Amino acid sequence: MQMTGAMANAPAGPARFHAIISGRVQMVGFRAFAEERALRYGATGYVRNLSTGEVEVVAEGDRSLLEQFLAELKRGPRGGLVRDVVVNWEAPRGEFRDFFVRFG
Numbered sequence: 001m002q003m004t005g006a007m008a009n010a011p012a013g014p015a016r017f018h019a020i021i022s023g024r025v026q027m028v029g030f031r032a033f034a035e036e037r038a039l040r041y042g043a044t045g046y047v048r049n050l051s052t053g054e055v056e057v058v059a060e061g062d063r064s065l066l067e068q069f070l071a072e073l074k075r076g077p078r079g080g081l082v083r084d085v086v087v088n089w090e091a092p093r094g095e096f097r098d099f100f101v102r103f104g
Helices: 030-040 064-076
Strands: 001-006 014-024 045-049 054-062 081-090 099-101
Touching: 001 099, 014 030, 030 054, 030 064, 030 099, 054 064, 064 081
Parallel strands: 001 081, 045 099
Antiparallel strands: 014 054, 014 081, 045 054
16 A cells, blocks of 8 residues: 655545556445545535546545545445555645536
8 A cells, every 4th residue: 555645644634535446346335435534524525436446545534644544535335345545745726615426
């Protein structure tokens, strides 16, 4: 599991991550799992399936809560199997009002 970006070791406070999750992560309820967990941790952003068979998650919120959200994404839902998570921490942009499943 890789973490990159200028904010990889940043202190708590507003943050954003972009994650690509691979493994058995499509057709196992991963998007619904991610949406439910995002709501639990107060994250905004989106989750979507990629044509490569991976899942993309972009999330913004409190850094410490995002780290907990990310830990759950690394485990994934029952029936799924997360093989790898590539995470890039970024500066928050404030572009989302909620967390949603993005289609297409």
